[in-house]
Amino acid sequence: MFYGGIDVGSLTAQAVILNENSLYAYKSMPVSSNPIDSASAVIGASLQEKNLQHQDLTYCVSTGYGREQIQKEGLADENISEISCHGKGAWWIMPRVRTIIDIGGQDAKVIRVDQEGELVNFVMNDKCAAGTGRFLDVMSKTLGVSVEEIGPLSFKTQKVIEMSSRCSIFCETEVHHYLQRGADLADLAAGINRTMAGRVMALVRRVGIEKEVTMTGGVAKNQAVRRELEKLMGLKMITYDLDSQLVGALGAALIARRLAEGKQ
Amino acid sequence: MDKSAVLQRKDSTGLFSRVHALFSILEKLPQQISEEELEGLFKVLPADSANSMRSLLKPAIQQASMPFLQMLSAALNDTATAKEQGKKVVLAPFNFPPEIIHAFDNLAPITTEVLTTLGVVSLEGQGERYWEYAMGLGLPDHLCSANTIDLGSMLSGIDFEPDAIISGCVGSCDVNSKTHEFVSLLLALPQIALEKPPDNTERGFKFFKNNYLKMIRQLEELAGEGLKLENLRAVAEKVNRCTELYHDLWELKKQVPCPVPGIFSLFVCATRFSMWGRDEGIKTLEACMEVSRQNLESADYGSREERARVLWIYLSYYYDLVKFYDWMEERRISNMGDALQWAFPEPLDLTSRETILDGMIRSAWNNVMTRQMGAASMSQRWIEDIVYIIREWGVNGTIYCGHHSCKQTWSVFSITRNEVLKRTGVPTLGLQGDSWIRSMTPMSVIQEEVEQFVNNVINKSGRRRRPKIKDTV
Amino acid sequence: MEILKNITTTIENDYVKAARASGQKIIGYVCLSTPREVFDAAGIFPYRIKALGRGDTSMADAYLSRFNCGFCRACLQLGLEGSYNFLDGIIETNGCDHLRGMFENWQHAVPRPFFHYIRVPHLIDQDSLQWFKEEIELLISALNQHFASGIDDQKLQGAIEMQDRVSLLMKQIYESRWEGEIKLYGHEIMALIVAEGSMPAADYLQLLDSFNEEIKNRKALDVRARIFMGGAATDEISLVNELEKLGGLMVADSFCFGGRVFLREAAAAEPVKRLAETYLNNLLCPRMFMSYSNRKDYIFNLINRSKADGAVLFHNKFCDLHGIENVKLKMDLEKEGLPVMLLEKEYGAGADIGRIKTRVQAFLEQLKR
Structure with missing residues (x-):
């Protein structure tokens, strides 16, 4: 199963895909004019790299600017503040x-x-x-x-x-x-x-x-x-070794995995 | 939580302890120091302290600055040795006249703003570490640095704590009163609130007087002694001498060019806020008078060919004496001082306990900020005072320093500026900056604005403006 | 409710228009320390000056500074724009330094025919109560003189009894969030309270009655977290609404456009003394000194009774009274194990709502809700 995290910032957008235990794919790119386009592009590129479709994601969480709209557009199942996501992502890398x-x-x-x-x-x-x-x-x-x-x-x-x-x-x-x-x-x-x-x-x-x-x-x-x-x-x-800008999206993906587990 | 990292490990002592240690050295300096000795002193002092001492100890004012430094040292010693002498320390804000505390055998006053200013003037790194500690508690950054720097040091738990706090600004300054309340709650210190109602009539004064008398009873309880008439009278006599000297200096300021060095306004207000009614206070004011009189006689001093006579209508900037007071003098701008010296003291009637107290209460009622911002109309009373002083001293430009914490003055600054211009023809420059924190607005920006104001507004027609002299207050 | 919408989005609402049409006098006030019964007894419509969350201060900034509270600047803006031209008079109170400045500038720039200053003491003791009683007497005499109001004890008593009834009913609605199913949002309570200072007392009592009936038929709300909100002077119903959309329902508050409006505890029987006690002893505002424990106890009691999961304490930028007191409250509440978030904001901060929501959402996540 795959879990997605999308983090749209003021300058760059990131997406992370997790599988059961590890970081499976990630992408970072400059933002476009609106957060939904940015989210769509960055998660799309991450999925494409692994030949996945959006429906392959069991659960996806959006964070950062426009996180609510990104969820409303169906690109994510839930939105979580970037504060929780950065906390969770950093803790996962370094407990x-x-x-x-x-x-x-x-x-x-x-x-x-x-x-x-x-x-x-x-x-x-x-x-x-x-x-x-x-x-x-x-x-x-x-x-x-x-x-x-x-x-x-x-x-x-x-x-x-x-x-x-x-x-x-x-x-x-x-x-x-x-x-x-x-x-x-x-x-x-x-x-x-x-x-x-x-x-x-x-x-x-x-x-x-x-x-x-x-x-x-x-x-x-x-x-x-x-x-x-x-x-x-x-x-x-x-x-840590990971790109520091990816930590928010990573946290979002980790929370997506937890939320999916909670729903099972 | 790693508390040491929050407190900064280097802050092993608080503001009071550090200032007291420094003044213990300064008080040992001889009355007259040669230029070579001064250069030596500046080399051993940390850069920020040396910068202030360069201004304070320059030969032209040294005769007054030595008694001034010794007066402050005495005030600090009173606090530092209070416990061993069986005295209790009462912390009060600047607008609370300290003479009533001096009249108690078992009490010693200390003033928040005086401590903060001493810290900013004399310590390396000024007072910012204490400000930052207070901010670390979550306090908002729009507080008054004059309070927060010293009180931040107390709150850090690494500095001395007073035995009681007087909130003397209730009714005239919210931020000051509230900060004092916060500290008293956090440190579990008794708080005495002295409220001034915004009512200029006798009814208002009666209410204030009643509050003041209640405060005396609380102080008596704290001190474990009654207020003795002989003490009160002894202090009152010295208060009257201070008042006399205050008015003598006031008169000298009417001279053109002004023979009273700008920095003396700092000396006068520090005296009013700490040692008014004490021998040390009298000595400081006498020395200020002496230097000013010599200046007048010799006609050879600071702003002798003055380009402008500038009045700071509320606060000045106190974090760089060289770039503030000395800089203005070098540019031949007479600094007529700021509102902190507007004490408007009257001689006390020494007939009885009642007459002395009545006079002291009127002094408190008329003291700076209480009088203007505690009035029925903040703008009206402030305008009246500014207009009066402009006419008294022939001021031709006024400047509002615009400390962001002074919400009351900021709220009526627009009315005040327009009305002062209308009534006197004297323009006002509005600045923005923190009077005690250098990193808020750089002094270079302030200097540039003052320079532009003097060149382009005060002196724009090539001749100095004089205030209109019709309709006196 | 349509009428509530009109009142909470329009300064010159339908009741104001009706009062003007009938020639009734209207007096503006801001602070909770203003005894509205005096105006009710005079047949004058007491209108609580507000800005309804409007953040424009372009004209007001020429008078007040950007270092003054946004709420006061926004109210002054409306005064300068003419939105409050329907006021026949203004009551100044020394609520705080910003407010004093607002009134001085208002009267300086767009003076109203009647202007009276109620000097409210900052302490609660016998001398202060006596002073405040005299202040109310001075207000009565000023109104009688200017408007020939004919205020007497009987009329005052009638107005007091009306406010007692209002208070009782409002308390019932307010506390309905504390037991069993929750059927109304906190922002609706704020709207009701904003309405209280925007309409005549008798009409307001009717409004409360209908509202009370209406909510009985509502379904229970889905509540993610029960939040106590407190702090700065604000009438920003839409802000509370936006925050409640995140799932944290405001179950109690200490705003001055909040539950404090209905505090009525007083012992005296004589009307003016009763008013002095009601409006001074219950003034649980940080502008008061030597009475922090009263405010703390009030808030602790609200939090316990409303079973709040956490507290959000606001302060408008440059509001020292709330900004400082909130820090002390946070320390005390956290000591009791309640999570607290401090939130400094601009008044009417539409542009900053995203950042405010991020913080509140994170706080709800911190509460694991």
Whole structure:
């Protein structure tokens, strides 16, 4: 039997197919104009890779943006919040994990789970962009580098140009100011990543830390933000091999499997 | 849960302990320090502390800043040694006049906002770690940093705790009162609420006076002693000396150019909030007076060729003294101070316990924020005070700092700005920023706006505007 | 019910229109501390100012700032737009700093012919009660003077008795969610409460009667979780509705557009004193000081009696009173084992509803519902 999980984010959409015991197939692609098209495309591509049809999925769960509409369109049997899905997915990969820091394009969440991977507590950022992928996106454009480069750039320097403001609008002005004065891109990138980590840490404090800790979502790929967060928390986060952006869809598929079992 | 990670392991001490430790060193400095000695001092101090001391100890004001630092040190010592002296510490907000606490043998006052400002001014990393701790509890980020930084330190369980809290802002500031209540509930500390009704009539004053007298009874119970007339009178005499000096400084501010350095407004309000009615407070104000008088005589000081006389109509920014007070002086902008020094004190009638208390209660009723934001109309009383001061001191530009936590002033800022312009012709610049947290709005942005305001609004016609002098208040 | 729909979606509803047509005076108020019986006794229509979830504040932002509560800004917006031009007067109360600012700006920008300030104390003690009693007397005398209302003890007593009847019936409807099958949603209760401040008392009593009859014939609702909601001043019926669609039914609340409207406990017989006690002693709002334990006990009691599975505590961005108190309540409720979620939101946050729903859905999942 196969179980599906679909996670549509603000920038990318992911799908995961599980069989009884393992990860069977997965896909990630940029989102299109509406979440239903994105969901349809990404789950379609995953199924196609294994020559499966949608009806081969015993149960499918949608999460992320438009999760309700995706269910209403018949692409999923149930919709679950991305908070539960990221918690469940991370716990399945690393059963020791209890705190998950999930940073996506628009949102940042800190999630606490129990020994069964069930949600215990969580906090999500307010509307401010400063602790989300959007902040890195804007800052990388200001620096004139790609968002993927902003993490590695930090490792090229020992110097950090501290941003004096936690606000993304003021940070942008400040970066412009430093660039005009000929500041080194790497030093600025290090400052930007540190600011980002500081904002996320404000959320971490609200939920509290229980070891082990890991990161999911697109920003988890930024090693510099990860390093700064580790410094702030005073611990090492655990890592895993899977693409960090797939964790939400994986969690959705795991919940699909549990729900299907519950219905039997 | 790994609590140490939330508290940050480096925070082994709280704000009070760290500030007290630093001031224990500063109080040992000689009355006059040479420039070489100062440079040496700046090298050993952490960067943030050195930055503040660079402004506070500069030769032009050193004569006043040494007694000022010693006064603060004495206030901190009172708190630190209270327990061993059998005294109880009463925490109060800035708008609560502390002289009544000074009149008790067994009580010592400490002011939330003074502690926060000292932390921000003197500690490396300023007060942000304590703010972040409070945020970690789930408190909203629109609270007042002046309260939350110090109280965050107390809540972390790593700092000293007072024996009681006076909520002296009930009726004039929700956020302050509510934060004090939160701390008293969490730390299980007795809370005394002093309510001011929004009624400017004698009926309102009578209600306030009754509340104040009830508060004295609660303080007597806490102290385990009655309020003694001889103590009250001794404090009242010193309060009157402070009042006299306050008005002397006020008069000097009418001089053009203004001979009173901008940073003295910080000295005056810190005195009002902590050591009003104590010898240390008198010494600070006398020194401020002396320096200002010398400035007037020598005609050689800060903003001597002033381009503008700017009044901060509520708060200023207190996290970078160099880039705030010194910067304005360098640009020949006379900083006429902020509303925190608008205490409007009157001499106390020393005839009897009743007359002294009546005067002290009127002082509390008229103290900053209580008087304006606790009035029947927040905007009306605020406007009246601003207009009066503009005319008294010949102010030609006013600035509202726009701390996001000041919901009451923000809510009537629009009316106030328009009305002040209408009545005096003096324009107001509205800024946004946190007065105690540097990472909210960078000082460079604030400086740029102030500069533009002075150049393009106050001095736009190439000549300085003077306030209209018709229809006096 | 059609009439309820009209009242909860229209500021100038059919009752307001009828009152205007008959020449009846209408006075606006906001806070629960306003004794509506005084207006009822004067033959004046007391109308509770609200914004019905409308988030537009474009004009109001020129007066209040973006650091002020969205509910107050939204109400002021409606005042500036002219939606409240039917008011013959406004009652100011010092409910909170934002509200004080709202009234000052309102009266400054679009003054109404009658404006009166009820200075409500922040403590509950004998001196405060006496002060508040005098405030009610000042209100009566201001109304008598301006409108020649002729308010006397007999009329006040009649109005008090009418509100007692309303309260009794409303309590019955409110608590019907606590035992046996649930037949009505929490957002319907909120709609009924919004209606309370939008129509004359006698008509409201009739509305409650018909509503009570109507729900008896309804089928039981499928409830995923029983949720207590509390916090900021809000009349956002549609927000509660959206959240209930996720499966968490609001079984009790502590909103000021909620069950607190019907708290009536008072001992005094003399009408004005009775009103002072009713409106001050039962003012379970965080704007009150030295009485946190009263509010906590009230909420604990509601949660126990309604058998709530969890609590969602809201605060409008920049509302310090609720923002701070909610943290303390969360700590105390969690100590008793109740899961609690704090939710900071903008008033009338249509654009942000997706993010709010994500959090509430996750909370329901956390409750394993």
